Amino acid sequence: MNLILLAATILLPGALCIQAGDLGTVPDALKQDLSKAGQTISGQKPADMQDFHLPFNRSVPEEMRRQMIEDMVFISGIRGQGRASVMHRYDFGLMAGDFYIDFFRQHVRHIAFKANKKNNGQIASLYRIGGWSEMRLTAYFTTHDVPQIGRMETLMHEAWHADDRCQDHVPCPSPFPFQGEEGVDTTKLAGERACDGSINGAYGATAIMLQNIVRFCANCSEKVLADAKRYGYYDGYIRLVNQRDRELLDADIKNEN
Numbered sequence: 292m293n294l295i296l297l298a299a300t301i302l303l304p305g306a307l308c309i310q311a312g313d314l315g316t317v318p319d320a321l322k323q324d325l326s327k328a329g330q331t332i333s334g335q336k337p338a339d340m341q342d343f344h345l346p347f348n349r350s351v352p353e354e355m356r357r358q359m360i361e362d363m364v365f366i367s368g369i370r371g372q373g374r375a376s377v378m379h380r381y382d383f384g385l386m387a388g389d390f391y392i393d394f395f396r397q398h399v400r401h402i403a404f405k406a407n408k409k410n411n412g413q414i415a416s417l418y419r420i421g422g423w424s425e426m427r428l429t430a431y432f433t434t435h436d437v438p439q440i441g442r443m444e445t446l447m448h449e450a451w452h453a454d455d456r457c458q459d460h461v462p463c464p465s466p467f468p469f470q471g472e473e474g475v476d477t478t479k480l481a482g483e484r485a486c487d488g489s490i491n492g493a494y495g496a497t498a499i500m501l502q503n504i505v506r507f508c509a510n511c512s513e514k515v516l517a518d519a520k521r522y523g524y525y526d527g528y529i530r531l532v533n534q535r536d537r538e539l540l541d542a543d544i545k546n547e548n
């Protein structure tokens with residue numbers, strides 16, 4: 292029985308898995324994704340809120356549902372240029388909202404509320420058993436002051452945990468080798484199971500996603516781009532414990548096809 296409970300811990304004001312696989316071949320799923328590219332970048336209207344029939348459990352408070360629906364509308368509205376890095380194509384398809392929404396829907400079967408009794412800042416976790424998965428949101432999802440792209444990262448991070456390619460988190464190095472800017476205390480990551488030993492972890496996957504958004508988003512505001520860059524660094528780059536994976540991440544954004 293496959294029973295996994297994985298969590299996103301937060302570093303930034305409110306903060307949050309890649310198997311590079313054989314990048315020399317194009318998976319069938321990706322071919323299907325690419326065939327959708329035309330419709331994705333044709334400028335269709337952002338989906339209406341009512342279009343998101345998210346699988347909420349009765350435990351999820353109204354305010355939390357509203358926030359998440361707003362976030363899904365935000366995600367669906369992200370427009371790309373029909374482009375993406377190689378690893379992004381392998382993980383999510385093209386850099387466009389429709390691909391992220393499809394990925395989320397295909398991986399998260401159920402959404403529930405869970406009290407965070409430890410008050411440790413954790414926003415969400417993913418419970419997985421067999422082919423079934425449940426994302427559990429804590430009150431921090433609505434009470435943390437997190438930019439929308441930060442919440443998007445949390446949602447996609449948890450969805451990635453439900454992907455068979457995802458590698459579990461590993462303890463961060465202690466002492467933690469990366470300093471934070473003013474107001475960001477990275478030292479508290481030391482020893483916490485909030486890093487990845489593979490670029491196939493959830494931090495790696497969302498770092499790839501965020502740097503693709505920074506590079507290819509056609510309609511993101513300056514604030515969204517700045518937030519994406521910041522979260523990609525603190526919730527992605529510095530959480531990859533192997534220098535080789537950080538180099539893979541850096542190289543990937545230059546590796547478009």
Ligand SMILES: [Zn+2]
Pocket residue numbers: 297298299300307448452460493
């Ligand atoms: Zn995680």
